[in-house]
Amino acid sequence: MVLWWIGNAVLLFVVLPVVIALLNRVLAAVERIRGAADDILAGGGRLAGQLEPVPAALARTATTIGEVSAGAARYAGSVAKLLG
Secondary structure, eight states, rough: OHHHHHHHHIIIIEEEEEHHHHHHHHHHHHHHHHHHHHHHHHHHHHHHHHHTTHHHHHHHHHHHHHHHHHHHHHHHHHHHHHHH
């Protein structure tokens, strides 16, 4: 029975504080991760607000590309006539 009490004392005074210390370290890391995730979420919200004009810019880019390709085709046709 004495060994049983010694085992309980070792569990109470050695193992339990180690487990509590490790749990504190894990919980501290979880809190840091939560803070970083909140910062990422806030940054993503700000970024989403800045992306509103992108569809209009893409439409303007598509129009410009169409105009440039038409001009390039006319130029290539003129060069082909000169060389041909």
